[in-house]
Amino acid sequence: MSDLTKQKTNYWEFFLKREWSYTTGAVLLAVLAAVLVVVTGVAWGVTGPFANWGGLALEAIGIDADSWVIFNGSLAKYSLWKDQTGMLDLGIVLGALVSCLLAASFKFKKIKGWRQVAAACSGGILMGIGARLSLGCNIGAFFSGLTAFSLHGWVFGIFIFIGAAVGSRLLKKWFM
Amino acid sequence: MSDISNAKPIQRAQRGGRGLTPEQRARRKFVQITTGIVVLCVVFLIAFAAQTANPNGAFIVLMGTAFGYVLQRSRFCFTASLRDPVLTGGTDLTKAVIIALALASVMFMAIDISRFGMGLENLDLSKTAGFVRPVGFHTAFGGFIFGIGAVIAGGCASGTLMRMGEGFAQQWVAFAFFVVGSILGGFVLRFFQAVPLLYGKTSVFIPSAVGGWIPAIILQFGALLALFVLADWWGKRKAGLR
Numbered sequence: 395m396s397d398l399t400k401q402k403t404n405y406w407e408f409f410l411k412r413e414w415s416y417t418t419g420a421v422l423l424a425v426l427a428a429v430l431v432v433v434t435g436v437a438w439g440v441t442g443p444f445a446n447w448g449g450l451a452l453e454a455i456g457i458d459a460d461s462w463v464i465f466n467g468s469l470a471k472y473s474l475w476k477d478q479t480g481m482l483d484l485g486i487v488l489g490a491l492v493s494c495l496l497a498a499s500f501k502f503k504k505i506k507g508w509r510q511v512a513a514a515c516s517g518g519i520l521m522g523i524g525a526r527l528s529l530g531c532n533i534g535a536f537f538s539g540l541t542a543f544s545l546h547g548w549v550f551g552i553f554i555f556i557g558a559a560v561g562s563r564l565l566k567k568w569f570m
Numbered sequence: 571m572s573d574i575s576n577a578k579p580i581q582r583a584q585r586g587g588r589g590l591t592p593e594q595r596a597r598r599k600f601v602q603i604t605t606g607i608v609v610l611c612v613v614f615l616i617a618f619a620a621q622t623a624n625p626n627g628a629f630i631v632l633m634g635t636a637f638g639y640v641l642q643r644s645r646f647c648f649t650a651s652l653r654d655p656v657l658t659g660g661t662d663l664t665k666a667v668i669i670a671l672a673l674a675s676v677m678f679m680a681i682d683i684s685r686f687g688m689g690l691e692n693l694d695l696s697k698t699a700g701f702v703r704p705v706g707f708h709t710a711f712g713g714f715i716f717g718i719g720a721v722i723a724g725g726c727a728s729g730t731l732m733r734m735g736e737g738f739a740q741q742w743v744a745f746a747f748f749v750v751g752s753i754l755g756g757f758v759l760r761f762f763q764a765v766p767l768l769y770g771k772t773s774v775f776i777p778s779a780v781g782g783w784i785p786a787i788i789l790q791f792g793a794l795l796a797l798f799v800l801a802d803w804w805g806k807r808k809a810g811l812r
């Protein structure tokens with residue numbers, strides 16, 4: 395243990411601890427997105443399976459969500475292993491956790507006050523509705539849409555920007 | 571188990587401020603790195619399990635983990651890239667997002683052209699790289715409320731998942747309500763789809779709309795370049811004013 399933690403040649407600092415620049419992140423994300431498309435044929439998305447997961451949770455507590463028009467029997471057929479987007483989501487959470495732990499910077503951050511709860515609830519619901527309406531989130535509709543030369547990606551991008559400007563004002567007024 | 575009980579006083583000392591002895595710091599580092607390696611092993615186990623049900627399963631799990639790792643390491647946040655120009659005037663992240671968009675556009679374009687050629691007559695929109703989806707009022711309205719929600723909740727879709735992994739309790743709550751909103755959104759979308767004014771049914775693939783790849787390339791990269799220059803100018807102006 396002491397060998398691992400007290401060594402002077404700091405490869406750990408160099409490879410795992412040091413933060414990367416935004417540009418490094420940008421280049422790597424673009425490369426990963428292209429590799430994903432080439433191998434699986436389906437681009438990166440995030441929010442697609444969220445409604446299904448909610449439906450499955452409702453089923454688990456005895457509510458027959460599968461008969462609702464928005465699911466229409468699709469919940470019975472849902473399998474996480476066959477859902478590329480769902481598995482990517484799981485990977486994102488685990489990848490971020492691994493990244494924090496290997497850098498020894500993981501820290502559980504508790505919720506500070508009811509304002510944060512209110513912000514998380516209202517923000518989460520707005521994002522959920524917004525993502526379904528625009529047929530994708532900041533990844534599926536913006537990052538994988540704009541880059542696919544699709545007009546909806548550009549329109550979505552312009553309007554999240556306007557929404558973010560309005561949201562910043564609300565955040566300052568109510569939640570800070 | 572002993573690791574967890576030993577880690578407690580360390581966390582408490584850290585919350586208290588600077589009271590972290592070098593030994594505590596070394597211990598914390600050891601515990602975290604060990605846990606990190608264990609979690610990485612769990613990722614590989616999940617990848618194995620996924621492979622049994624899906625021919626691309628292991629690859630997809632590892633790709634997701636790579637996305638999460640890159641997002642966390644570079645503190646990449648789409649919400650902040652759109653929020654900071656307004657909130658703080660910072661545009662470093664905005665410029666990085668534009669770089670990512672331009673690079674991914676180049677690669678997606680290359681994939682499309684290698685599959686369908688420079689002409690658009692053989693094009694199959696369901697097989698192009700990335701997503702080409704219907705555009706209309708629903709896109710604009712959805713984007714608008716998504717933008718508000720992302721800023722308030724402190725993270726967009728990818729940012730929320732990333733912060734869940736980083737240990738933010740707030741984002742676990744946001745995620746739960748993101749799921750609730752997705753179900754509500756399913757119903758709202760059905761309502762929108764029933765009203766022609768609210769829902770545009772046509773997908774617009776820019777190269778088809780403007781008459782070929784060349785004008786589309788000029789438009790796409792011209793717009794991204796203009797946005798980059800604008801973001802750079804805005805960031806410098808705001809920094810000068812401060």
